[in-house]
Amino acid sequence: xxxRIWGCRGSIAAPGxxxxxxxxxxxxxxxxxxxxxxxxxxxxxxxxxxxxALMREPVSRVDLLLTHLHVDHLEGLGMFGPxxxxxxxxxxxxxxxxxASLDERIATYFSPPLFPVHLSEVPARVSFHDAPRQPWTIxxxxxxxxxxxxxxATVGYRLESGGRTLAYVTDHEPALGTDLDAVGTSWIxxxxxxxxxxxxxxxxxxxxxEYAAHVGWGHPSxxxxxxxxxxxxxxxxxxxxxxxxHADDDLDAMRGSVLADWPVAADRCIVAAEGAEIEV
Amino acid sequence: MAAPAAxxxxxxxxxxxxxxxxxxxxxxxxxxxxxxxxxxxxxxxLGRPFVEGAGMxxxxxxxxxxxxxxxxxxxxxxxxPLGVAxxxxxxxxxxxxxxxxxxxxxxxxVTAFPLFAHEDECxxxxxxFWETPED
Numbered sequence: 001x002x003x004r005i006w007g008c009r010g011s012i013a014a015p016g017x018x019x020x021x022x023x024x025x026x027x028x029x030x031x032x033x034x035x036x037x038x039x040x041x042x043x044x045x046x047x048x049x050x051x052x053a054l055m056r057e058p059v060s061r062v063d064l065l066l067t068h069l070h071v072d073h074l075e076g077l078g079m080f081g082p083x084x085x086x087x088x089x090x091x092x093x094x095x096x097x098x099x100a101s102l103d104e105r106i107a108t109y110f111s112p113p114l115f116p117v118h119l120s121e122v123p124a125r126v127s128f129h130d131a132p133r134q135p136w137t138i139x140x141x142x143x144x145x146x147x148x149x150x151x152x153a154t155v156g157y158r159l160e161s162g163g164r165t166l167a168y169v170t171d172h173e174p175a176l177g178t179d180l181d182a183v184g185t186s187w188i189x190x191x192x193x194x195x196x197x198x199x200x201x202x203x204x205x206x207x208x209x210e211y212a213a214h215v216g217w218g219h220p221s222x223x224x225x226x227x228x229x230x231x232x233x234x235x236x237x238x239x240x241x242x243x244x245x246h247a248d249d250d251l252d253a254m255r256g257s258v259l260a261d262w263p264v265a266a267d268r269c270i271v272a273a274e275g276a277e278i279e280v
Numbered sequence: 281m282a283a284p285a286a287x288x289x290x291x292x293x294x295x296x297x298x299x300x301x302x303x304x305x306x307x308x309x310x311x312x313x314x315x316x317x318x319x320x321x322x323x324x325x326l327g328r329p330f331v332e333g334a335g336m337x338x339x340x341x342x343x344x345x346x347x348x349x350x351x352x353x354x355x356x357x358x359x360x361p362l363g364v365a366x367x368x369x370x371x372x373x374x375x376x377x378x379x380x381x382x383x384x385x386x387x388x389x390v391t392a393f394p395l396f397a398h399e400d401e402c403x404x405x406x407x408x409f410w411e412t413p414e415d
Contacts, residue, residue, distance in 0.1 A: 098399060133401070147290040147397075177297045185287070187296065192287035 001141065001161045001280040003199070004030045007046020008272035010171075010205050010219070010241035011072050018247035023274025025049070026072040027170060027241060029201065034162045037139035040064045041157065041168045041201075046274065047076030055081040059088075063138050065131070065145075066094035067170060068154035069105050077106070078115050088124040091138075093145075095153040096130035103128040131155050148172045149189040150218035158193040164280045167197040167234070170241045173218050180227035194232035199280050201272065202228065204239035207254060222254050226261030229269075237262070240272045291397045292316060295406055302408075309362055310404040313338030325388065325411065327380035338363070345378040350387075352377075361392035365405035369394050375412065387412050 007013075007025030015024035026044025033039065038059050040050065043066065054062065062082050067073060082088040094102045103119060106128075110119040119126075131145035144158040149172060156169035174180060174189045185191045194200050204225045206214055211221035219241070220228070229237045239258065242251055251271045259269050270276075288296075292308070296317045299306035305322035309315055315336045323329050326345065333341070338357045347355045355376060357363040364372035371393035379385055392407035 096398065133398075146287070149290060149294070177301070187288060187293055189290055189293055 001034060001159065001164055001166060002032045003166060003201070003278040003280060004032075005046075005238075005272050005274055005276045005278075006030055006050040007042075007044045007076070008240050008242055008274060009044070009072075009244055010203070012244050013045045013072075014242075014244035019242075021248040021273060022242060022251055022271055024244075025274060026075065027067075028076060029168065031141075031159060031166065033139050033141040035140040037141055038062045039138060039141060039159065042067055042073040042170070043077040043080060044072050044074070045076045045079075048079040048081075051076075051079065051081030051083075055085065058082075058085070061089045061091070063091045063093065065143070065157050065168075066092065066106075067156060067168070068095055068150065068152055069109070070152070070171070071109065073171070074106065074109055078110060078117070083122045083124045083126070086123040086125070090124045090126045091129060092126060093129045093131050095145075095147065095155045097153045101128065102130060131157075144193065146190070146193050148193070149174055149176055151216075154218075156190055156193045158197070161280075165197045165199070166280045167194040167200045167202075167232075169193055170201065170203045171218055172203045173216070173220055173224070174228050175220060175224040176216060180224060180231055185231055188228070188231060190228070191232055194228070194234055197232065197234045199236045199238060199278055200229060200232065200234040201238040201240045203241040204254060204258070205241050205243050207250075207257070210243070222257040223261050226258045229258075230262050235268065236278075237269045238272050238278065239270070242272070288316075289397055289403050291395055291403055295395060299406070305409050307362070307407045307409065308404065309338070309366070309407075311366060311402055313357060313362065313366055315341060316404060322409075325380065325386060325409070326378075327382045327384070344381065347376045347378050350375065350377065361390045362405050362407045365392040365394040365407075366402070369396075369402055387414060 007028040009026050025046035027042040028044045028046030029041040031039040107119040135144045141161045145155040148156045159166045169190045205219035206221045208221045299319045305325050306319045308317040361372040373391040388409045389412045390409040394405045395403045
């Protein structure tokens with residue numbers, strides 16, 4: 001299983017010279033299963049260049065796993081090349097809601113006046129699935145989805161294939177009201193997704209100082225990320241969902257903070273960067 | 281592939297966290313009625329610390345606290361607000377008398393409601409209760 005980062009910025013795209021090393025596109029990760037399955041994690045603005053790459057292959061089936069429907073995780077869908085091809089079988093998975101179906105909720109964004117075309121009019125053969133409560137498979141990949149602590153319906157995903165595990169837990173505030181070092185692991189949001197993962201891609205939006213002014217916004221501080229990685233006993237941590245105001249040098253400093261609280265070999269903690277490929 | 285890790289549903293994590301911040305007694309049980317959590321305010325009324333009560337099955341805490349009605353007749357689990365919430369899947373409220381672990385009898389009012397993660401998935405129930413004066 002391999003992962004490639006196409007977008008790792010949080011909240012809003014942030015292109016420019018200060019973000020050139022880690023990138024400015026919002027959340028989008030491509031995962032290739034051992035049998036070539038194409039699984040896309042979130043459809044932020046990184047979905048546009050990913051879609052262009054997929055159209056060059058091309059691929060016939062794409063499974064898009066949405067963690068939630070905040071715009072920074074959805075705004076690339078309209079510019080995702082495969083959705084404009086009748087040859088594409090696109091399966092969109094996302095968190096269930098008691099209020100409206102997944103397609104209705106996505107269409108809130110993907111329809112006039114916010115977007116010129118209604119979701120129901122795209123050429124691709126699109127089907128929508130509530131993320132199952134039990135593990136399910138896409139080809140060689142076994143997936144699990146669990147609700148995680150973030151405002152609104154939000155899930156994280158665990159992908160397992162060939163004995164390797166990738167956990168994708170972005171937009172997550174596991175320490176809201178909780179001391180991650182004091183509570184049992186069964187009481188930690190996201191633990192079931194991340195435990196013993198070979199690679200954990202996790203939200204790392206705030207410094208400790210910034211977090212103090214953003215409690216309850218749905219994102220962690222560097223100290224929380226370090227504690228979560230330690231409690232979940234992950235092998236490698238990929239810091240993700242960078243704050244749009246954080247320049248490249250800021251992210252380097254945040255990595256130092258995480259490593260100070262989670263003292264592991266430096267290559268076990270990396271900052272997600274657009275274009276980075278991760279062998280799980 | 282690693283074995284699935286035990287983790288409580290997010291709804292229960294949030295319910296426990298909410299309860300832990302309230303000064304009002306709160307009692308949280310799973311879908312079988314076993315104790316998941318009760319807060320410090322509940323500890324004071326029940327006379328037992330949570331660490332000693334965690335995991336008690338419904339029949340065990342039912343015997344321990346011996347709930348009765350105002351006439352002194354025993355109230356079984358299915359008639360307790362928590363039992364109604366779990367079994368009948370709707371909120372319930374009533375007055376009870378219970379016996380604290382130190383033997384003190386207390387008159388309490390209890391409101392309980394089921395915790396649904398999905399419309400068809402009940403995870404347990406939560407009860408809020410408080411001491412109430414004699415009529």
